[in-house]
Amino acid sequence: MAKSAVFELNDISYAYLPGQAALSGVNLSVAAGERLVLLGPNGCGKSTLQKVLAGLIFPAGRVAAFGQDITAAAMSDKKFAAAFRRKVGFVFQNSDVQIFCASVRDEIMFGPLAMGLPPDDARQRAEETMAFVGIGALADRLPHHLSGGEKKKVAVAAVLAVNPDVLILDEPTNGLDPRTQRWMLEALAGLAAAGKTVITATHHLDIVGELAERVAVMDETHTIVATGRPADILRDRELLLAANLIDERYHVHLHGDDGHVHIHRHEAARGRHP
């Protein structure tokens, strides 16, 4: 049976400033429980598209989530907006912008308390979330005293504590050390296995195979130019070059469900890849 669509986007366009398109004619459908990666170079509109999905900005075109139109008017209904945000959690690229409480524990309790959980339940939930994310020792620290990786974990924990159905993450592995990066990939895989829809934006090809079951490639025209399975996308050297995701010397290793693929420049030049 086909999975129901969580998001349906039709002909989406958005410009932050007049004449400077951030999104142009984007069409996208995301199924419930899907692991989707938005893959594209810097400035192609991945983050903007994620903000559209998260109901933070409102573009021209139609955006539907869970079968309902997401418009500025709809989101001005505070009850509807709160219900939508319970279902859709967004982890920003810059963790600082979404961490605003006085301590890590307060930060993670903010969502559960806002949802109306009793304080004891909210505290219990925060403790369990911190244990899952591995930041129990940071509970009483001030957020601005944390390292970049710790802040990222706090931001993820703060969103997870609300238990959203959809997780949207903007460049979740950027600036993380290898161990934290590995933790992030495994945590997202675990959440996806539990049925969460996980939508990740990245330009790092080496994590796409692990993060995605479907990839949407965006390029500098601010639209989606291809969608497909990670292995198919990563093998399409012409597409990756045209989208400015690799250069001529790039060498790809693909891990994950689709086996292990290498592309070497000298092999590609002789037409022997993959």
Added chain:
Amino acid sequence: MTPLPTWLATGETGPLLTAERRWRRADYLTKTLADIQKIMAEDILQTGVAARPGFLQALEPRVKTVAAATLLIAVALAAGIPALAAFHCLLFLAALASGLGPKPYLIRTWLPALVFAGFAVLPAIFSWVTPGHPVLVVYDGADWHIGPFALPAQLAVTRQGLTAAAMVLLRAAASLGIVALLVKTTRWPALTKALQALGMPAVFVLVLELAYRYLFLFLLLLADYLLGRRSRLVGAEPALAKLEWVGGTLAGFLRLAGEYSKEIAAAMQARGFGGEARPAPAGRPGVREACLAVAVALIFVSLVGGKYLGQIGGL
């Protein structure tokens, strides 16, 4: 890795409820985001106007800056309403010739002049403040008292009051027009370099340039903070929580500004900056600039001359 908590491994939310189909007032997050976007759009527009060919854009920035300063002095000393009105016509024509557009120019000059200067000079039109020949009588022959104080028997708008108010308004609007034309038709780096070439301390110029650069960085960051807040509003937001967030965000920005300033100073030192002033490269004034100087001198004399030259002649 620690296993997922049970509650996290299950969906907790039911179907999304239906939104009420009516518009509500924008909240503080929406309004602030819209304001930030407006400021950024205005800056893009301003940069575009300053970079495109035009009458004032073609002038050397130092000469233009000196001319603007001279005209500001002339406007402050101007003696008559007809001369000021004529000068306004010249400013308007210069704005049109520089591609500013009539509406943006008039809004930028007359709106603040009317709102701020107009409000301040409003009492001056009445006989209580500026006695003189009445042109509109509000009341006459009244015998009103406020406690032990008797109000004047007449309240009227006087010709002298209107003249004084008109002078103030015309001067304010002309000053705003001069500054608007200078700023709108000169790219910011060229303007700061001109100020430096004209003797403004290099450190002050540097601070101006950095402030302009980092103002926009902080605006973008603030926009992300607002979206970050919005993304986590999963329930009703009490008024106190709003205030706490605003206060916390301001404190966070102050801390961030402090950290940034240290980093920027270190980056400048790493690139060899030791706080010393370096002369800014300057263009060479030509025929156009000479014509401007003559025009400014003529305008100066026209605005000021009748009053002060007459006094000098009387000596």
